[in-house]
Amino acid sequence: MNTELEKYIQSTSSYFEEKYGAAPTLVAYAPGRINIIGEHTDYNLGLSMPAAINRWVIVCLRPRPDQNISVTSQNYHDKMEYTLGQDFTPGDSWEKYVYGCITIFNNQYNLNKGFEAVIWGNVPIGSGVSSSAAIEVALMNALRAAYAADMDDLTLVKMCQRVEHEYLKVNSGLLDQYASQFSREGKLMILDFNQLSSDYVDADMKDWAWILADTKVKRELAGSKYSERVRETADALQEVKSKDSSVQGFRDITEEHITLISDSVQQKRIRHLVLENQRVLQAAEALSQKNFEELGKLLTASHQSLRDDYEVSCPELDFLVDTALQLPYCAGSRMMGGGFGGCTISLVRKDAVHKFSNFLTDEYAREYDIVTELNNYQLVDGAGSYKI
Template sequence: MKAGAPQGRIPGRVPSRPRTVPVQAEEPVQPAEPQRSESGRRVADAMAAVYGQRPQWVVRAPGRVNLIGEHTDYNDGFVLPMAIDRAVWIGLSPREDSHVRVHSLDFLQGIEFDLGALERGGPGWGEYIKAVAWSLQAAGHGLHGWDGVIFGDVPRGAGLSSSAALELASARAFAAASALAWDPPAMARLAQKAENEWVGVACGIMDQLTSACGRSDHALRIDCRSLDIDPVPLPPAASVLVLDTGTRRGLVTSAYNRRRQECRQGAEAFGLTSLRDLSPDTFERGEGRLEETIRRRVRHILTENARTLEASQALRGADVESVGRLMLASHASLRDDYEVSSPALDAMVEIAAAQPGCWGARMTGAGFGGCAVALVERAGAAEAGERIADEYRRRIGQVPAVYVCRAAQGASLS
């Protein structure tokens, strides 16, 4: 690791007081925990209270934060996420019939459905469980019913993949109750299919694959075409801060699906099925014939793939300064070319990047609100988080949530 940390700034003006939607924040800075086993005990105790029996299994599936490689996954590109130590937990016991009953500790409500008569409707969180059941059965898996209690501590709508965590926890629960072999990449693909075709969100594969295949203390360089996964160790001297702006966006109704369509238009303009196959030389020769918005969308995907590959190599070599520089460039591209940032995200990234001990920061997730991510010196991570929270609160007038995150293992069963 190179000595010293830059005090970078993101190019461009950042409004000083963006409009935000306040949410209830937790303690400003929360340190990572070795394993959130108290959540497992919580669902086990609740299972006994709700159903009169303790669970036969407890499953968990983590959320994720993407260090770099944004909006590249649905373009068959490269991403560099890590699973985080915030997760969705399900305590469950199998039934002898095809009935599924699940009680949510987060929403204080329950759902019931039969695997032989799946229908849309009911609470939004329950639709993800039904979606996974539908996808598994459509793939030919015979499923058994179960009773369960669910709880999650992945912030919803923050760009940390709470939906993918719910999908993989549900898949792990169905696999346990139905004695299915657990194949993480295959289950990730089925979870993606569930979200695409049942829920109606045209997400890529990154979120589900990271939740299924995460490795402790590693990021994952994922090739979203081949689904090859290359674990990249995180430098011991570095920590990852997740910076929740407190703003939220509706993914299904947002501009996310429009960005996908714009990328398809860009690929078609070059006679390609995917922007993954576009070379810099071909882009330079043909960009003049593209409509300006499409040109900027294509340029982001092209440069973001290059940044992601470079960042994974730098991270493997513990060159955190280079990783930080690439994160800052990624944010500028997402803000200016892909236009998925927001005033709150821009402010958070600028504040983080100016802190001593911060190598770089960027928005993470689909955008339009949610979280930023920063790479900071481990020795002063909590203090850096406090300073960022204080300055954001002073500038924006609202309290952010800041988490020191640990790279966690993927979906598991106990």
């Protein structure tokens, strides 16, 4: 196990003992993720290239003999308590994730007893590295292990996705949960949402590094333009299907089909989807050939598409990308995540990371009076659990 993760599990277990007077009997953990390329493709059954990062959510849990549930957020110094079978309305957003996981699990596998749990995490919130999915996947792994549920990993991530749909009202795809559960250390995943399958490619970056820059602009996807994009692409698919019987789903759509879409905005949305899927395959080829200049160009093309065709960028993201691309040691840059805030991901020469970080930090502070946070993550294994 990762030594960083071991240290965090130990401190979270100690906090559990302090709060509940005894040691936990089970630990589960799930990482956040980055996504190299393939954005807004998951709910359209496309392709993406994610990997888990060395930031985690940890759940320490101990079953109780009664029907009471007590969950403490170590980060928020807050506690959520209720009794199984009684009405309960979750408050803050962290409670919605927790209550959603417990309720969906209970409906499927029938919790016969309650539990005590502590949740801690260091996945940055609202930065596009999927803190919400890490909470869901960690807690669902904890529940599966604690109650010996006959649940495979794919079922688990689909149940986590239901939490987003039913309790956060976000029509998200499976990218975040799948990457958090299935990632492998030192690998990038080529994830096919149409088949719900994944291949892995070695992430030997030689002299290059992935650098994330946080806009510090926090976006709430619920009720936002995210759901609007889901509707726009779904409507476009229906129109194409009505005009070409050979098209059964998103993956059957080619560039030639775009002209069949009567709405010009929906045309742009589908163009992004078709070309972004192509870019994922081209990125995998560039990685296999260690052609990092080409990989960088694909990143930048992805950003331009997300900005102009999918229209999910924002001025702060565009500024960070444009500033990064001024530097000769940056091969490419793009926004990452749902958009409207969050972070950028840039491909930067390792020997220039310090210069890159200083330049980006200075320019962003000058433009927006905001101190950006830059991170260089390690690629780690996906979620897991074990009994103590």
